[in-house]
Amino acid sequence: MSGHIIDGRAQAGLLRARIAAQVVDLATRGIVPGLAVVLVGDDPASHVYVRNKGVQTQEAGMASFEHRLSAATAQPDLLALIGRLNADPAIHGILVQLPLPPHLDAGAVLGAIDPAKDVDGFHVLNVGLLGTGQPAMVPCTPLGCLMLLQDRLGDLSGLHAVVVGRSNIVGKPMAQLLLAQNCTVTIAHSRSRDLPALCRQADILVAAVGRPRMIQGDWIKPGATVIDVGINRITEGDRTRLVGDVDFDAAARVAGAITPVPGGVGPMTIACLLANTLTACCRAHGLPEPAPTP
Numbered sequence: 001m002s003g004h005i006i007d008g009r010a011q012a013g014l015l016r017a018r019i020a021a022q023v024v025d026l027a028t029r030g031i032v033p034g035l036a037v038v039l040v041g042d043d044p045a046s047h048v049y050v051r052n053k054g055v056q057t058q059e060a061g062m063a064s065f066e067h068r069l070s071a072a073t074a075q076p077d078l079l080a081l082i083g084r085l086n087a088d089p090a091i092h093g094i095l096v097q098l099p100l101p102p103h104l105d106a107g108a109v110l111g112a113i114d115p116a117k118d119v120d121g122f123h124v125l126n127v128g129l130l131g132t133g134q135p136a137m138v139p140c141t142p143l144g145c146l147m148l149l150q151d152r153l154g155d156l157s158g159l160h161a162v163v164v165g166r167s168n169i170v171g172k173p174m175a176q177l178l179l180a181q182n183c184t185v186t187i188a189h190s191r192s193r194d195l196p197a198l199c200r201q202a203d204i205l206v207a208a209v210g211r212p213r214m215i216q217g218d219w220i221k222p223g224a225t226v227i228d229v230g231i232n233r234i235t236e237g238d239r240t241r242l243v244g245d246v247d248f249d250a251a252a253r254v255a256g257a258i259t260p261v262p263g264g265v266g267p268m269t270i271a272c273l274l275a276n277t278l279t280a281c282c283r284a285h286g287l288p289e290p291a292p293t294p
């Protein structure tokens with residue numbers, strides 16, 4: 001017996017199709033949602049992600065604006081660009097690809113984005129709104145994970161969720177979303193003691209660590225739902241491949257359901273970015289917001 005493999009690619013495709021239909025509807029009013037993506041530096045993986053985001057934005061009928069800046073870009077120049085994007089009515093969403101080169105102050109850069117256009121949900125205003133249960137821009141990766149969980153499990157109330165990782169972009173907002181869904185939430189990190197025992201308590205296990213296949217099959221409670229956020233590029237022989245933070249083959253034999261890497265959380269992240277851009281566009285034009293889940 002093996003657990004169900006959650007098809008993130010298919011779920012993301014459904015969500016994108018729904019978004020595209022709503023974009024067609026907006027076009028009848030002469031409105032085109034616009035997403036600006038800012039990439040500083042020349043990390044090859046980041047260039048691939050940014051290109052994928054641009055392609056999928058256009059496939060959804062939205063306008064995509066890419067700003068590729070040199071690794072040597074000075075902080076004031078980046079802030080000036082963000083100021084122009086904030087003021088541009090054709091742009092409803094702004095994403096600054098992370099990580100930024102070390103000479104730039106990521107907190108100051110994210111804080112300069114108009115919170116209403118902050119489709120990543122990284123601005124402290126949105127972080128605070130999420131933490132206090134108010135309508136916010138919700139970070140795309142945790143939002144995508146929540147959609148996969150709700151699609152699989154329905155009501156999450158009372159389930160014990162263990163989130164491994166406490167970053168501002170994945171672990172912490174994931175924990176907030178699960179708490180808002182009435183889960184009992186444990187956040188584990190590099191100083192946690194006896195991580196295997198903590199993981200074995202989880203009805204829902206979210207791995208967002210960045211360590212290839214760290215989470216073993218015997219750390220999984222039988223029947224648990226496992227969401228693997230990790231994207232790790234490893235070399236096997238003479239080729240490279242992507243693996244998650246979970247030892248997929250072993251975990252799939254124990255879990256009730258599990259997301260693969262690739263084809264799990266990653267595609268949902270981009271679909272949720274489009275969903276947030278559509279939401280921001282509707283808010284900017286005083287239109288009713290689209291329903292949040294597929």
Ligand SMILES: NC(=O)C1=CN([C@@H]2O[C@H](COP(=O)(O)OP(=O)(O)OC[C@H]3O[C@@H](n4cnc5c(N)ncnc54)[C@H](OP(=O)(O)O)[C@@H]3O)[C@@H](O)[C@H]2O)C=CC1
Nearest residue numbers: 141165166167170189190208209210229230231265266269
């Ligand atoms: N699928 C997608 O769309 C996305 C995937 N990712 C992927 O998700 C993973 C996590 O990303 P991100 O949150 O940005 O990573 P960070 O490096 O910012 O955070 C990693 C977290 O894991 C914890 N950690 C590290 N080692 C261990 C360990 N041995 N035991 C327990 N906890 C540990 C760290 O703990 P501490 O705080 O104590 O240091 C930290 O909280 C990466 O593989 C990344 O590529 C990220 C974003 C989107």
Ligand SMILES: Nc1nc(=O)c2c([nH]1)NC[C@@H]1CN(c3ccc(C(=O)N[C@@H](CCC(=O)O)C(=O)O)cc3)C=[N+]21
Nearest residue numbers: 095096097098099120231262263264265266267269270
């Ligand atoms: N401001 C900001 N916002 C982000 O959301 C953000 C970021 N910076 N920096 C980098 C991380 C990473 N991230 C991914 C998005 C999609 C896939 C994705 O589509 N993955 C595919 C495979 C892609 C491949 O083959 O390389 C999959 O898992 O199936 C992965 C990772 C967003 N991030």
